[in-house]
Amino acid sequence: MEISNCMLRVITLWFIFAPAVLSAPFALSWGIHKEAWAQLLASTLEAAGPAFVKWGQWAATRQDLFPKYLCKSLARLQTDAASHSYEHSVKIIERAFGCPVDTLFEKFEYDSLASGSVAQVTSDLYLCLTNVSTTKPPTY
16 A cells, blocks of 8 residues: 555656656756746645755755756745645644544634744644643653
8 A cells, every 4th residue: 555655646746747847958958938947846846745845945045056046936935835724724633633623722713824834823722621641650
């Protein structure tokens, strides 16, 4: 099962990166629409997932390694990260904790305050849990 998931991810990434890879020789070697290609690359990294966005964010800061037009296009990955939906947040939290969100939070905001490549920030209010059981560490 893990091998098939891995192969599916490889195929998906191939389709995501194909336009940027196939158009790279025209943009990089012949200078044809290189700014448009840089925007395509930024969009491609966004579509590929958080690890690729992190690479794009890093590359945007390295004008000593990459052309300025490319760094400028990739810089939007540092400030314009897309946020995921409220429903997605609820689904992930409920799966992680194994209980409904309203049993964990007194207030759970619909809109996020900020979004990054890996996470987003909301101003939620946790419920105060008083019945917390702990296990004592073993004594030797």
